[in-house]
Amino acid sequence: MKNDELFHRLHSDGLLLLANCWDGGSARVAASAGAVALATSSAAVAWAHGYADGSHLPVELLLQTARGIGRVCGLPLTVDIEDGYGDDPVAVGALVRQLVEAGVVGVNIEDGNGSVELLCEKIAAARAAARAVDVHLYLNVRTDVYLRGLAPAGDRVAETLRRAALYRQAGASGLFVPGLAAEDEIAAVAQGAGLPLNVMALPSLPAPARLRELGVRRLSAGSAIGEATWSQVRRSVDEFLATGKVSPGALGYGAINALMVA
Template sequence: MRSIETSNDELFHHLHTDGLLMLANCWDGGSARVAAAAGATALATSSAAVAWAHGFADGSHLPVDLLLQAARGIGRVSGLPLSVDIEDGYGDDPAAVATLVRQLAEAGVVGINIEDGSGPVDLLCRKIAAARGAAEQAGVRLYLNVRTDVYLRGLAPAGERVAETIRRAALYREAGASGLFVPGLAQEDEIAAVAQAVALPLNVMALPTLPPPARLRELGVRRLSAGSAIGEAGWSQVQQAVREFLATGRVTPGALGYGAINALMVA
């Protein structure tokens, strides 16, 4: 068990209190090294990118042991605060969620994302409480970022989404949430309304229609996540390179060559 003074949990909480924490979501030790070298102040995984890196589809299909392997791999190469996306907790049993959180805490993880999806709100509340209890037993002040899919999945009519998001946020906060993640929230007036009404740091996901970071800060957003976008960009480049090779026997060099990439991996 790491003491509060020497661990990253307090630092990660502090990063949500002022300004805008920007998380370029990674998926393994290599992508974590790239993010850190680019100036990241903390790291967070993308559930989709982690799943894809292991040949699984996103949506809680990844075996838990591979999730833990990814977290440990990132922790091996970086001392930055790390948050791990556990989707819906990989099951409906709050006790199993608690076990997973304990294992992640032992691997040095100081934050998690957990989501409601189309599942019952009360079930997620029980999972949040179980995760909070497990973290406390492990001696970690876990940053429990709770994702609600009110916007992403259209769980309420367009005119009722702000109110439904605020309603769920209050329940999640009472259960033990540290922050609220609302992917799909993009309109300035709605962002401001949620940020002002919710007593939790607000996290939004990068979208083409989203205001720029400086404006997000003004609206009260405290965390901006890339989500799966960086992973999507990476896989798009891989597909393009493979197709080019199969068609021509050549691959157009990327911005980083072998030497630069290899140097990042031994930093």
């Protein structure tokens, strides 16, 4: 089975857990831990290159990241393209085509504070670009209704479903709603969206088994693994500068190096 069809099938039943990575090394770690598919975190990719999150990363570095992950791992890969790195749907379609040609089978694209109508145009352009090279792209569309408080608390389910209907009509494969955490609201969105629901890991989120019962089909770590990694880097640097020593981690040189063997 081709990776694009496999990735779609992974959303059809059960709960797909995606431990977001940011380069070939982190992809190897995720694969070695048993991941069945890979996803990037836009924040973690940007930080790895010394850029802030928020569409600041040069597109060529995004493409290099996708190619680098593909070089070391054959698992289905989906890439976070934030808002598409621009407002021109034609340019978004061109970027998606380059990613697909690099082996990517899914993308995340988001509305943020932007226009719903413009995002629909970007979705349609991305879908057409993938179709032109015969790839069944998984277009996971993120709405920030909860994350950015784009509607009053009592209206967020309705606004999320309104956007979901428009995104589905434009060509979305899935709906990503970061910040969604209450069980009744998760169930309402899962039942009403008409798309597989993706939520983001939060301390207040129900356990994976319960999420599956509520109808969630995908759980993303988001930037959390990247945040934990950079936090540990800072602790280790602080320790070294203060003491001249670094406490060993759970994996030593040999174990880490073995993961990177081609």
